[in-house]
Amino acid sequence: xxxxxxxxxxxxxxxxxxxxxxxxxxxxxxxxxxxxxxxxxxxxxxxxxxxxxxxxxxxxxxxxxxxxxxxxxxxxxxxxxxxxxxxxxxxxxxxxxxxxxxxxxxxxxxxxxxxxxxxxxxxxxxxxxxxxxxxxxxxxxxxxxxxxxxxxxxxxxxxxxxxxxxxxxxxxxxxxxxxxxxxxxxxxxxxxxxxxxxxxxxxxxxxxxxxxxxxxxxxxxxxxxxxxxxxxxxxxxxxxxxxxxxxxxxxxxxxxxxxxxxxxxxxxxxxxxxxxxxxxxxxxxxxxxxxxxxxxxxxxxxxxxxxxxxxxxxxxxxxxxxxxxxxxxxxxxxxxxxxxxxxxxxxxxxxxxxxxxxxxxxxxxxxxxxxxxxxxxxxxxxxx
Amino acid sequence: xxxxxxxxxxxxxxxxxxxxxxxxxxxxxxxxxxxxxxxxxxxxxxxxxxxxxxxxxxxxxxxxxxxxxxxxxxxxxxxxxxxxxxxxxxxxxxxxxxxxxxxxxxxxxxxxxxxxxxxxxxxxxxxxxxxxxxxxxxxxxxxxxxxxxxxxxxxxxxxxxxxxxxxxxxxxxxxxxxxxxxxxxxxxxxxxxxxxxxxxxxxxxxxxxxxxxxxxxxxxxxxxxxxxxxxxxxxxxxxxxxxxxxxxxxxxxxxxxxxxxxxxxxxxxxxxxxxxxxxxxxxxxxxxxxxxxxxxxxxxxxxxxxxxxxxxxxxxxxxxxxxxxxxxxxxxxxxxxxxxxxxxxxxxxxxxxxxxxxxxxxxxxxxxxxxxxxxxxxxxxxxx
Numbered sequence: 001x002x003x004x005x006x007x008x009x010x011x012x013x014x015x016x017x018x019x020x021x022x023x024x025x026x027x028x029x030x031x032x033x034x035x036x037x038x039x040x041x042x043x044x045x046x047x048x049x050x051x052x053x054x055x056x057x058x059x060x061x062x063x064x065x066x067x068x069x070x071x072x073x074x075x076x077x078x079x080x081x082x083x084x085x086x087x088x089x090x091x092x093x094x095x096x097x098x099x100x101x102x103x104x105x106x107x108x109x110x111x112x113x114x115x116x117x118x119x120x121x122x123x124x125x126x127x128x129x130x131x132x133x134x135x136x137x138x139x140x141x142x143x144x145x146x147x148x149x150x151x152x153x154x155x156x157x158x159x160x161x162x163x164x165x166x167x168x169x170x171x172x173x174x175x176x177x178x179x180x181x182x183x184x185x186x187x188x189x190x191x192x193x194x195x196x197x198x199x200x201x202x203x204x205x206x207x208x209x210x211x212x213x214x215x216x217x218x219x220x221x222x223x224x225x226x227x228x229x230x231x232x233x234x235x236x237x238x239x240x241x242x243x244x245x246x247x248x249x250x251x252x253x254x255x256x257x258x259x260x261x262x263x264x265x266x267x268x269x270x271x272x273x274x275x276x277x278x279x280x281x282x283x284x285x286x287x288x289x290x291x292x293x294x295x296x297x298x299x300x301x302x303x304x305x306x307x308x309x310x311x312x313x314x315x316x317x318x319x320x321x322x323x324x325x326x327x328x329x330x331x332x333x334x335x336x337x338x339x340x341x342x343x344x345x346x347x348x349x350x351x352x353x354x355x356x357x358x359x360x361x362x363x364x365x366x367x368x369x370x371x372x373x374x375x376x377x378x379x380x381x382x383x384x
Numbered sequence: 385x386x387x388x389x390x391x392x393x394x395x396x397x398x399x400x401x402x403x404x405x406x407x408x409x410x411x412x413x414x415x416x417x418x419x420x421x422x423x424x425x426x427x428x429x430x431x432x433x434x435x436x437x438x439x440x441x442x443x444x445x446x447x448x449x450x451x452x453x454x455x456x457x458x459x460x461x462x463x464x465x466x467x468x469x470x471x472x473x474x475x476x477x478x479x480x481x482x483x484x485x486x487x488x489x490x491x492x493x494x495x496x497x498x499x500x501x502x503x504x505x506x507x508x509x510x511x512x513x514x515x516x517x518x519x520x521x522x523x524x525x526x527x528x529x530x531x532x533x534x535x536x537x538x539x540x541x542x543x544x545x546x547x548x549x550x551x552x553x554x555x556x557x558x559x560x561x562x563x564x565x566x567x568x569x570x571x572x573x574x575x576x577x578x579x580x581x582x583x584x585x586x587x588x589x590x591x592x593x594x595x596x597x598x599x600x601x602x603x604x605x606x607x608x609x610x611x612x613x614x615x616x617x618x619x620x621x622x623x624x625x626x627x628x629x630x631x632x633x634x635x636x637x638x639x640x641x642x643x644x645x646x647x648x649x650x651x652x653x654x655x656x657x658x659x660x661x662x663x664x665x666x667x668x669x670x671x672x673x674x675x676x677x678x679x680x681x682x683x684x685x686x687x688x689x690x691x692x693x694x695x696x697x698x699x700x701x702x703x704x705x706x707x708x709x710x711x712x713x714x715x716x717x718x719x720x721x722x723x724x725x726x727x728x729x730x731x732x733x734x735x736x737x738x739x740x741x742x743x744x745x746x747x748x749x750x751x752x753x754x755x756x757x758x759x760x761x762x763x764x765x766x767x768x
Contacts, residue, residue, distance in 0.1 A: 001484070001536060001570065002483060002484060002628065003482065003483060003484055003485055003486045003489070004486050005482065005486070006482075006483055006628055009628060009631045009632070015441075015631075015634070031438070033437060033438055034437070036433075036434070036437055039436035039437055040436070049420075050420070050613075051613050052420075052423035052424070052611035052612070052613040052614065053417060053418070053420055053423055053611075053612060053613050054415070054417055054607075054612040054613065055613055057399075087471050087615070087637040087641075088637050088638055090635075090636070090637050090638045091636065091637045094635060094636050094637070098387065098389065098390075099386060099387060099390055100385070100386060100387055101387055102387045102388050102389070105387070116634075116635065116638075119635060120635050123635060152385060186385065223438075227436035227437075228436070228437060228438040228638075229434075229435045229436040229437050229438065229439055229641070229642035229643060230436065230641060230642075230643060231471070231637060231638070231639070231640065231641045244386065244390055244393060247393045247399075248393070250399070250500075251474075251477075251478060251500065251503060251504050251507060252474070252475065252478050252636065253471045253472045253474050253475045253478070253615060253637075254472055254474045254500075254612075254615070255615070256615065257471075257613070257614060257615045257641045257644055258613035258614075259613060259614060259643070259644065259647075260641055260643065260644070263643075
């Protein structure tokens with residue numbers, strides 16, 4: 001009775017973890033939530049009258065223009081007519097899946113990659129292939145070979161990647177764009193973390209800005225900088241792809257919430273730069289606190305790169321062969337939630353001995369206490 | 385490069401009509417917009433702090449409970465755990481399509497039916513079959529035969545149907561529910577217009593409340609009663625279907641806008657009954673004005689049922705063989721937009737000589753002037 005794709009709806013492990021992480025007293029490194037104290041309630045003065053009525057599927061014209069202006073400042077060629085406002089950038093992943101994936105369609109991803117994108121692509125039946133992500137970007141030989149096999153698209157998160165926190169350097173950005181252009185493979189670039197930069201020297205110009213021949217879809221979000229609860233994101237697409245995406249958006253939910261589009265616009269037009277600066281200061285402190293706690297408690301048990309931006313540490317246990325999913329029940333019993341590494345891999349190896357730790361949502365005391373709980377658990381594990 | 389389903393994205397005729405209908409000076413009977421003066425801007429006092437943060441995919445618990453309570457008052461067996469808050473009820477159609485439709489899946493619909501549902505089902509590859517809708521409900525013999533062929537589901541709009549304005553009477557509701565139960569075919573009941581009732585004697589108890597064996601999904605909306613711009617709708621599902629729909633919702637946009645859920649809840653907890661009473665009074669007047677204008681100007685050229693609720697007149701021209709799409713360019717040149725009948729049919733006959741006219745969004749002078757323009761056009765057509 002149900003569709004074939006429904007059988008590909010993946011397990012509820014992640015939902016279960018995130019739900020359990022809400023329990024009182026639980027320290028959660030599991031989700032990717034902004035710090036709640038950074039989420040100011042908006043004032044609703046001067047809201048234009050029309051926002052309660054049906055609106056355009058494309059989004060509010062003034063917000064599309066503001067997004068285009070910001071995209072141009074990032075180095076992209078972008079007209080407002082290429083901007084589609086979304087109900088969160090997660091919706092962009094759904095639209096991309098509908099636009100591009102039939103059962104068996106090959107798709108190229110980083111390993112590890114954003115698990116909710118992976119789930120959506122697999123749900124629509126994609127043949128998900130992966131390229132290992134190194135410290136400064138993807139394995140370029142593997143990337144070129146993967147693109148030569150002509151996937152329908154490559155889904156990449158070059159800047160402060162989820163879950164790894166890594167940021168492609170300029171050489172890897174250039175080489176990746178060149179390889180995409182050479183094969184004319186469509187790039188879907190997911191870029192929700194770019195404003196959360198803590199080490200300013202990072203190269204952050206989008207890959208889309210470097211392309212000259214390959215078509216592209218760029219996904220952006222206001223959830224990490226303004227308010228996830230408003231569900232406002234956007235995509236920017238090559239002109240030839242835009243009309244399809246617009247029809248798909250209309251079929252999905254007619255248009256995005258107009259009140260929230262207006263609230264986002266009014267914040268972009270206010271002191272958004274100052275807000276971002278404060279956000280970076282707060283999150284940089286928390287990153288440094290988690291890095292210090294990890295160095296103190298887990299310096300011998302695990303390895304990690306201190307992330308130059310974004311929301312996550314990606315912790316690789318030094319003892320191989322431990323599937324971190326097996327650690328989770330005991331961790332949660334002691335009051336700590338984290339995200340095991342396995343669901344982030346398109347084709348997971350036998351035992352993924354990595355985990356993702358969020359540092360934006362916990363206060364300093366919880367960061368220290370959570371790392372202490374994790375260290376105790378890992379040390380017992382090694383002894384036991 | 386694009387998915388096979390993208391080739392089934394239908395034409396942009398409807399988008400073009402609705403876009404053109406926005407032009408200054410145009411009288412639009414084309415869309416289904418609430419009267420703008422009924423859409424009050426909310427006050428944002430007492431908004432709970434948490435609404436800017438990520439929230440549950442199911443929706444806000446208090447809103448789910450309020451929806452369940454209203455559903456029970458309509459006669460449905462409904463617990464809050466069966467309620468999923470949606471980004472507009474259009475999203476429910478997208479989720480239903482994903483859950484139930486593979487290429488070639490048979491689906492049973494009324495003819496005519498809601499065109500954006502039809503488009504979504506066809507986009508996912510459904511084999512759309514239809515049952516003619518009579519004055520008091522579907523042709524019951526055709527319905528029973530259609531259900532005996534075991535479609536994956538039946539999509540029905542029993543109350544103030546879009547586009548026909550018709551309302552199943554009690555006998556047709558009972559017989560339809562009985563036929564669904566007999567074949568255990570899943571019912572998707574779309575019910576966005578139920579509160580816009582002008583002739584109070586209408587039987588409006590949902591079909592879902594009458595089912596005893598068939599699974600069901602009920603789609604509800606706040607767009608017609610509170611504010612379409614907020615994009616808040618909901619579905620209620622048989623318990624066995626709920627977990628799938630929840631996962632699909634999460635994959636589509638994580639969760640619905642929390643601020644808007646709170647605004648809807650606060651209006652439900654306020655004088656919602658008084659608001660509905662005022663809305664019905666206003667729309668009843670406009671319905672009566674359009675009915676009077678049509679009777680005066682088009683009594684010989686067309687036939688229609690004065691709709692007991694909802695937002696639309698469905699006008700059948702008395703001269704057969706006129707495809708109303710051919711009238712549209714000249715009508716729009718003279719300043720009138722309407723929706724031609726053809727896109728509302730799963731398998732349209734050669735020339736659909738019907739059209740849908742909205743009466744909620746135009747003021748009395750525009751209602752009269754629009755009908756006058758239409759009458760002139762039709763009289764010229766008959767003479768020409």
